[in-house]
Amino acid sequence: MVNKNNVLMKLLWSFFKTGVIGFGGGPSVIPLLKYEVVDRYKWLSDEKFSQTFSLANVLPGPIATKMAAYIGYQVKGILGLIIAVIAHILPSSLAIIILITMVNGFSSSPIVQGMISAVVPVVAVMLAIMTYEFMKKTWKGLGWVGAVITFSIALILMEIVEIHSAIIIIAFILVGMTRYKWIKLFNKNKGDI
Numbered sequence: 001m002v003n004k005n006n007v008l009m010k011l012l013w014s015f016f017k018t019g020v021i022g023f024g025g026g027p028s029v030i031p032l033l034k035y036e037v038v039d040r041y042k043w044l045s046d047e048k049f050s051q052t053f054s055l056a057n058v059l060p061g062p063i064a065t066k067m068a069a070y071i072g073y074q075v076k077g078i079l080g081l082i083i084a085v086i087a088h089i090l091p092s093s094l095a096i097i098i099l100i101t102m103v104n105g106f107s108s109s110p111i112v113q114g115m116i117s118a119v120v121p122v123v124a125v126m127l128a129i130m131t132y133e134f135m136k137k138t139w140k141g142l143g144w145v146g147a148v149i150t151f152s153i154a155l156i157l158m159e160i161v162e163i164h165s166a167i168i169i170i171a172f173i174l175v176g177m178t179r180y181k182w183i184k185l186f187n188k189n190k191g192d193i
Helices: 002-021 026-040 046-058 063-106 110-160 165-192
Strands: none
Touching (some): 026 046, 046 063, 110 165
């Protein structure tokens, strides 16, 4: 009984530390997780940790949280999973709650309003640069006619038909993945005529 609680406390403390120290998202947390899980407590072998990391990379969502869930489950089943995930996300959740409370408290301040006003143009420029780079890649891959057609279709689907942008992105990804098959099929049928 004491040993079980001891392992659960180690699990809680390990993932709480990675939640606090792991600033910058999943990739920055991986070395910390590896130290705690493989080197310190030897809950997983190096190979098993690498496999877990690979699987977490493939699945959607935050890498470190998925790894916390899997490792917690491997160490102590469902209870370990719950403890590891809560311990890992609790520090950032509390930090967000505190920061949002502070922002709401200071949101009417002229200093904060000035800071927000200064950030808006920077974000607009960053989005414009990203859009330009996407258009340049589209132009290079599809030519200017294909780029204009793709842009027009996306704009019509979002603004007139009102389809959610995520659905449009997924549809374009699927079209892009099958594009060469469609071209090959079209050229084959064109040759048959």
